[in-house]
Amino acid sequence: MTTMKEIAERTGVSVSSVSLVLNGRDAGRVKPSIAKKVRDVADALGYKPNPLARSLRTSRTRILGFVSEEIATTPFAGGIILGAQDAASAAGYMMITVNVDGLTDEPEEIAALKRYGVDGFLYAKMSNRITDVPEGLAEYPTVLVDATDRAGRVPSVTPDEVGIGYDATKRLIDAGCTRIAYVGCSEPMVAQRLRFEGYRRALEESGLPFDDRLTTNVMFHRPAQDAVDRLIGEQRPDGVFCWNDARALYVYQAAMKLDLTVGEDLSVVGVDNHRLIAETLVPELTTVELPHYEMGYWATRKVISMIEDRVPSADELPHTTAPLPPLDGPVETRVRCTLIDKDSVAR
Amino acid sequence: MTTMKEIAERTGVSVSSVSLVLNGRDAGRVKPSIAKKVRDVADALGYKPNPLARSLRTSRTRILGFVSEEIATTPFAGGIILGAQDAASAAGYMMITVNVDGLTDEPEEIAALKRYGVDGFLYAKMSNRITDVPEGLAEYPTVLVDATDRAGRVPSVTPDEVGIGYDATKRLIDAGCTRIAYVGCSEPMVAQRLRFEGYRRALEESGLPFDDRLTTNVMFHRPAQDAVDRLIGEQRPDGVFCWNDARALYVYQAAMKLDLTVGEDLSVVGVDNHRLIAETLVPELTTVELPHYEMGYWATRKVISMIEDRVPSADELPHTTAPLPPLDGPVETRVRCTLIDKDSVAR
DNA sequence: TTGTACGCGTTATCAC
């Protein structure tokens, strides 16, 4: 590891000047010729600042703490971590990831992260929950991912749930469906209410009547399958919007039993929660993709902008799959989801 | 953050004495009464050493780098991260997790981790691959997770693949099956060969003939389903060992078409890769569980023991789900897998 | 038994 001291010796200037140059604070303070020399030597020696020493002085570590409750356990959202990591890496930050559902306890883990000097926190829940932010995080730049702060103070990023319901339903309407069912989730989640709202809004906008016999909320296993069987069998919808891909699978099974072909007799759109299903088991399912990667990316850029107290210019924000929402928007940011068209919707 | 300096002032002794006491090096060097006083004050003030400052001095950070290629992307193995994190946390370490399949490039990420002063590396691949360890890791304590070093130098931990095939097949034999099929993976992976070997070994040991018409190796989608349909339809096995749960699902579909009931006419065991399937879609599937958590845990303890150059005593290693293999065993460590009995195997 | 002094690599301050 080459140090500033070495560069100073090699260049014949003082460490202070080297520091100024290498941190870009040399405008009008260090002679350009010297600055260039310093930079050349630094390049030649492959100088990289020692983050530890820098941190000791600045009490900034360029490390972010990523605290999550179930992320690493559930398959849903490696994408969040991935997006967060990419954003961190692009901005010269590192991420320490910590799970708080295993043996560990949350306050202790947060305290440990603080001791390591993290500059800020990402706090990720799963499935868009309303949550209380742990008090330990209050004094730090913090952003919630896939969750919103009950108190409405900490910035958060969540999927545009209403948009999900609206887009999925609209897609079915555009395909000519008129009896569109909704197979929802019987747990009282925010997303449930909002997706349902999007569903109804799309119906209304298109002049289709809402019929609550066409909706059912279920969980898993046998009871879920039975409820879906009943819905499809008795109501014969020509389109179904499903809370997620697992529930879409129940629709597939129900259709199979009734000798209906999905994509012909019945169109289906489901939210892609589990990856596996749309990738492997039912590749023809039309899905709405949750913006996990984008949320992770956005949240990380946001927390960095809070730490550095500035909004990065557009060209500092490299490519992601979709355009990101502005970093200086309202406290609750929602990210639009993508509909991936496949054969489960009739054309 | 209270510092040693503050404690020294409060106590009226020098910082060095405080340092000696708080690092347990005060035996016969600091007066016990003073030592006690220092400890009391430290407790009262809630003193925690500043890891940064300590690191600058000792060049030990108690940070581990976790480098993985697809972990966060695939749902397969959040368990690895979880186990690694638990082990790290229990030993007072932190983990910086880095993905090298996104936008980032591996050598650069590894270099960055080094700059942050990580003490050692976990290098995790997926699905038990033979791999070349990046040269940047050579000089650091490093352990491979779910992969083995082609050169055979870096310690690694993998699932006991032969045991998987053996246990699954044995379970079917014990249930009275005599025509046991194997639905494998047509990619040439280590695990494929080894699980197949375990399958054959169990057959042989029980005096059952091996019949290669009872085995098929497939990937996904339609071709896979067709191959499985054919196998089940033409050969009518009474037991099937499946490479993973997704393939087990194909067996379920095939059985359904043939009006066979899994658990009665046909027993099925599959390796649990995707969690979702055994948890939600086919809860009655008997599975062999991959020891992801245990591998992460073991690898982390191992790399820490390399860093600290000592093998922790048994009571320093808290509970995990299963007893861990010894830390000072051979270079390639294999972890036994667990069979979870469910109704898909006849009794 | 205790305290002083120094080093780790960087940044900030203030003379020059």
Add this chain to the structure above:
DNA sequence: GTGATAACGCGTACAA
């Protein structure tokens, strides 16, 4: 414009 010098918090050799 430039360069000493102090400070960040800790650990440790060495002097007292």
